[in-house]
Amino acid sequence: MNKVCKIMAAALAVALLVLASGCGGNSLSSDRGKALVVNLAGGDCGYPTPYSHYARGPGMFKMQLIFDSLLERGEKDYIPWLAEKWDVSADGKVYTFFLRQNVKWQDGKPMTAEDVKFSFEYFILHPPLGDELTLNGKSVIEKVEVLNDHTVKITVDQPNAALLGRLGQARMIPKHIWEKVQDPQNFNGPEAVIGCGPYVLKEYNKELGAYKFEAFKEYWGPKPRVDVLQFVPVSDNILAFDKGEIDLTVISPDLLSKYQDNEEFKIQKNPPFWGYCLTFNLERRPEFQDKNMRQAFAYAVDRQELVEKVARGAAVPASAGYLPTGHIWYNPGVRQYEFNIAKAQELLKGRTPEFTLLISNSNDEVRIAELLKISCARAGIGLKIRSVDGKTRDAAAKKGEYEILLNGYGGWGGDADLLRSVYAAGANADSAFLGRGIPGYSNTQINDLGAQQIITMDREKRKALIFRLQEIIAEEVPRLPLYNTTGYIVYRPAKYDGWRYMFDHHEVTHNKLSYLAGQ
Amino acid sequence: MRKFGEYALTFFCIITLNFLLPRLIPGDPFTFLAADTDEVAITCSEEQIARYKEYYGLDKPLSSQYVQYIDNMLHGYIGYSIYYHEDVLAMIEKRAAWTVSLVTVSLGISCVLGTILGSFSAWKRNRSFDQRLYLLMISFSEIPSFLIGLFFLFIGAVCLGWFPLSGGMSPFAVFASPLPKMLDIVHHALLPVLTLVVARLGEFYLISRNSMLTVLSKDYIRTAQGKGLTKKRILFGHALRNAAIPVVTRMFLSLGHVFGGAVLVENVFRYPGVGYLMRESVMIRDYALIQGIFLFIAAAVLTMNFAADMLYQKLDPRIR
Numbered sequence: 001m002n003k004v005c006k007i008m009a010a011a012l013a014v015a016l017l018v019l020a021s022g023c024g025g026n027s028l029s030s031d032r033g034k035a036l037v038v039n040l041a042g043g044d045c046g047y048p049t050p051y052s053h054y055a056r057g058p059g060m061f062k063m064q065l066i067f068d069s070l071l072e073r074g075e076k077d078y079i080p081w082l083a084e085k086w087d088v089s090a091d092g093k094v095y096t097f098f099l100r101q102n103v104k105w106q107d108g109k110p111m112t113a114e115d116v117k118f119s120f121e122y123f124i125l126h127p128p129l130g131d132e133l134t135l136n137g138k139s140v141i142e143k144v145e146v147l148n149d150h151t152v153k154i155t156v157d158q159p160n161a162a163l164l165g166r167l168g169q170a171r172m173i174p175k176h177i178w179e180k181v182q183d184p185q186n187f188n189g190p191e192a193v194i195g196c197g198p199y200v201l202k203e204y205n206k207e208l209g210a211y212k213f214e215a216f217k218e219y220w221g222p223k224p225r226v227d228v229l230q231f232v233p234v235s236d237n238i239l240a241f242d243k244g245e246i247d248l249t250v251i252s253p254d255l256l257s258k259y260q261d262n263e264e265f266k267i268q269k270n271p272p273f274w275g276y277c278l279t280f281n282l283e284r285r286p287e288f289q290d291k292n293m294r295q296a297f298a299y300a301v302d303r304q305e306l307v308e309k310v311a312r313g314a315a316v317p318a319s320a321g322y323l324p325t326g327h328i329w330y331n332p333g334v335r336q337y338e339f340n341i342a343k344a345q346e347l348l349k350g351r352t353p354e355f356t357l358l359i360s361n362s363n364d365e366v367r368i369a370e371l372l373k374i375s376c377a378r379a380g381i382g383l384k385i386r387s388v389d390g391k392t393r394d395a396a397a398k399k400g401e402y403e404i405l406l407n408g409y410g411g412w413g414g415d416a417d418l419l420r421s422v423y424a425a426g427a428n429a430d431s432a433f434l435g436r437g438i439p440g441y442s443n444t445q446i447n448d449l450g451a452q453q454i455i456t457m458d459r460e461k462r463k464a465l466i467f468r469l470q471e472i473i474a475e476e477v478p479r480l481p482l483y484n485t486t487g488y489i490v491y492r493p494a495k496y497d498g499w500r501y502m503f504d505h506h507e508v509t510h511n512k513l514s515y516l517a518g519q
Numbered sequence: 520m521r522k523f524g525e526y527a528l529t530f531f532c533i534i535t536l537n538f539l540l541p542r543l544i545p546g547d548p549f550t551f552l553a554a555d556t557d558e559v560a561i562t563c564s565e566e567q568i569a570r571y572k573e574y575y576g577l578d579k580p581l582s583s584q585y586v587q588y589i590d591n592m593l594h595g596y597i598g599y600s601i602y603y604h605e606d607v608l609a610m611i612e613k614r615a616a617w618t619v620s621l622v623t624v625s626l627g628i629s630c631v632l633g634t635i636l637g638s639f640s641a642w643k644r645n646r647s648f649d650q651r652l653y654l655l656m657i658s659f660s661e662i663p664s665f666l667i668g669l670f671f672l673f674i675g676a677v678c679l680g681w682f683p684l685s686g687g688m689s690p691f692a693v694f695a696s697p698l699p700k701m702l703d704i705v706h707h708a709l710l711p712v713l714t715l716v717v718a719r720l721g722e723f724y725l726i727s728r729n730s731m732l733t734v735l736s737k738d739y740i741r742t743a744q745g746k747g748l749t750k751k752r753i754l755f756g757h758a759l760r761n762a763a764i765p766v767v768t769r770m771f772l773s774l775g776h777v778f779g780g781a782v783l784v785e786n787v788f789r790y791p792g793v794g795y796l797m798r799e800s801v802m803i804r805d806y807a808l809i810q811g812i813f814l815f816i817a818a819a820v821l822t823m824n825f826a827a828d829m830l831y832q833k834l835d836p837r838i839r
C-alpha cells in the first residue's frame with residue numbers, strides 16, 4: 001500500500017509543480033501598455049482566406065475580419081465601407097462604386113480600383129466558398145471597368161434587386177499577391193491572409209482550433225476597440241465563461257437565472273433568424289393540394305407551446321408569411337393561424353388523414369414532433385414520426401422522399417428574395433436548405449411576384465411587392481414555419497460591451513463592427 | 520508465418536469494409552440542409568459538386584473507385600479531405616502523437632497500477648482489504664469513460680480549478696524553453712490520462728488478481744514461504760513473473776478498447792487527437808478522412824494484436 005501512496009503523492013507533486021510554475025499564461029508580446037484582449041470560444045474552421053475556411057461554421061466571419069468588402073452590413077441596412085458612395089443605373093444593370101482613398105493592404109501597399117477589378121474578375125474564374133455572384137451556375141458580372149483610381153463600374157447581365165448586397169459583400173483581395181495564384185484552394189501561406197480589413201491574423205493552430213487576431217495599425221476605418229481577438233479551444237462554453245476563459249457565450253434559457261440581476265453580466269436576446277419549418281410534399285400526398293388541408297394543419301399546431309416547451313422560451317412563433325419578426329421587411333399584417341382545434345376540424349370536414357413526418361434525430365426535433373403529433377391528433381390528423389440521422393434526412397429532403405419534412409436552418413434574416421427561392425416553383429437552384437422547393441407546388445401569383453420583386457430596383461416599390469408576397473404565402477401555407485429561435489448571449493460588460501448585430505444575422509461575434517468603434 | 524497471413528487477410532477485409540461503409544451511409548459531403556445555430560451554410564452549386572465528384576472520383580462506379588482506392592493505398596496515399604483542404608495522412612500525423620501518447624501513457628500506468636493492486640488483493644485474499652478493493656474496481660470498470668471524464672473535469676477543473684478545462688496545450692503561449700512547454704502539455708494531459716487510467720484499471724486488476732491467485736496456490740510458492748522469504752520477495756520476485764504473462768498480453772489486446780475510450784475522452788476534454796477529429800469527420804461525412812482514421816486505428820490495433828501473439832509465444836514456452 002505504501003507504494004500506492006508514493007505514486008499518488010508523486011502525481012500530486014507533479015500537478016502542484018505545474019501549477020506553481022504558472023505556465024500557460026498568455027504572455028502578450030504587445031508593447032502598447034494595456035491591450036484589450038477579448039477571448040471567444042474557438043474551434044477549427046479553416047485558414048481564413050476566401051478559399052480555405054471551411055464550408056460550414058463561423059470560418060467565413062474570421063476571414064471577413066481580415067478581408068474588407070465594398071459595403072458592410074450595419075444594424076439597419078448595408079452601409080458604405082470600402083465604397084464611400086455608389087450609384088445604380090435605372091435599368092439595374094450598371095453599378096458604379098466610388099472607393100475610399102488611402103486604404104492600405106496589411107503589407108503596406110495601397111489599395112486601388114485595380115485591386116477591386118481584379119478581385120471580381122478573379123472570383124469569376126475561381127468562385128470563393130461564400131460566393132454569392134454565381135446564379136444558376138453562371139456569374140452575374142459581365143464586365144468590370146476601372147474609370148479612375150477610385151471609381152469602378154460593374155456591368156451585370158440582368159437587373160437583380162438583391163445584387164447590391166451581393167456585390168457589396170464580395171471580399172477584396174490584393175492583386176499583387178493573388179495574380180500569381182493558380183490554385184487558390186491550396187494557397188495557404190502567410191501571404192494568403194493579407195487583406196485590408198481591421199484585423200491581422202497572428203496565429204492559427206489547426207489542431208487546437210485556436211486563432212489570434214491583432215488590430216491592423218494602419219486600418220483606414222473605424223478604430224478597432226479590441227486590440228487582440230483570440231479564439232481559444234473550450235470543452236464546455238459555460239464552464240469556460242464562468243472561469244473567465246472566454247468573454248461571451250451563448251446560453252440556454254434554463255441557465256438565465258444564474259446571470260440575471262447581476263451587475264457583472266449582461267444578457268442579450270438574439271434576433272430570430274434561425275428557425276424550424278414544415279414542408280408539405282404535394283406530389284406524394286395529393287391531399288395537400290387542397291388549401292384547406294394545409295390551413296387545417298396550421299390551426300392544429302400550437303406554436304406557443306413549441307416555443308415554451310422545446311425552445312424553453314428562447315424563440316418566437318414564426319410568421320405564416322415566412323419572414324420573421326425582426327426581418328427589416330417583416331409584414332405584421334399577414335394572416336396568422338392561432339392554435340384552434342375547432343377551426344382545424346371545420347376545415348378538415350370530417351377527414352382523418354394519416355401522414356408520415358420525417359425528422360432528424362436531434363433532441364429538439366424529436367420533441368417538436370412529439371408535440372405536433374399530440375396536437376394534430378386532437379384535430380383528427382394522424383402523424384407517424386420517422387426519425388433518422390440528420391444526414392439521411394438531408395439526403396431524403398433533397399430527393400423529395402418524404403410526406404412532411406421538418407427542418408431547422410439559419411439565414412431567415414437575409415434579403416427578402418428568400419421568399420422567391422423558398423416558395424417559387426423551380427427557383428431554388430441556390431437555395432441551401434430546402435432540397436428542391438415544395439414538391440408539387442406551384443402558384444402563379446407567387447411565381448410572378450417573386451420574379452417581379454427581384455427586378456424592381458426601386459426600394460419602396462419592391463418592399464410593397466414583398467409585403468404582398470407575404471400575404472399570399474400566409475394565405476396559402478405551402479410551408480408551415482413553426483418558430484424562430486432567438487437564443488441568448490451573456491457577456492461581461494466591464495470587460496467589453498461593444499457587441500452589435502448586423503441587420504440580417506443573429507450572431508454578434510460574427511459581426512466585424514462588434515470589434516470596432518461606433519460610427 | 521501462418522499468423523501473419525491471418526492478419527494480412529483480416530487487414531484486407533478491414534480496408535474493404537472501410538471503403539464500403541462511408542459510401543453506404545446516406546448523405547454526402549455536399550448536402551448541408553440544416554446548419555447549426557451559429558453557422559451559415561454555404562452551398563455548392565450543382566456544377567461545383569459535379570466538379571468535386573469528378574475530382575475525387577465519386578462519380579465513377581464503385582468498382583473503379585475501389586481499384587483506385589487500393590492502388591492509392593499501395594502508394595501510401597490515403598486521400599485528401601474535401602472539407603479540410605488537406606491530405607488525410609498529414610492531418611492524422613499531426614494528431615496521432617496526441618492520441619498515441621495519451622493511450623500509451625494511460626495504458627502503461629493502468630497496467631502497472633492494476634498489477635500491483637491485483638497482486639496485493641490476491642495476497643490478502645478474502646480479507647476486508649481485498650473485498651473492498653474488489654468492489655471498488657468492479658464498479659469503476661463498469662462506468663463509461665466519458666462519464667468518468669466529465670466527473671474529473673468537473674472536480675479538477677471547475678471546482679478546484681487546478682487543471683485547464685480543455686485542449687492539449689495553452690493556446691498562444693510563448694515558452695522560453697522546452698521544459699515549461701513540456702509541463703504545460705503534461706498539465707493539460709493529466710485529467711484525460713487519469714480518466715483513461717481509471718477506466719481501464721479494473722480490467723488489469725482483475726486479470727492480475729486471478730492470475731496471481733492461480734500462481735500463489737502453486738507448490739513453489741509454498742516452498743518459498745517455507746524458506747522464510749519476505750512477502751514482498753515472494754510476491755514480486757517469484758509469483759509475479761509467471762502471473763504477468765496474461766497481464767502483458769491483455770495490455771496489447773486491450774489497445775482497441777483504449778482507443779475507443781480515447782475517442783470519448785478526447786471529445787470530453789476537446790483534446791486535439793485523432794478521436795476528436797473522428798467525431799468531426801463523421802459529422803461532416805468526409806469520406807476520405809473517416810476512412811483514413813479508421814485505417815489508422817485498425818492498423819494500430821492489428822499491429823498490437825500481432826505483437827501480443829508474438830510476445831505470448833516468447834513469454835510462455837508452452838505455446839510453440
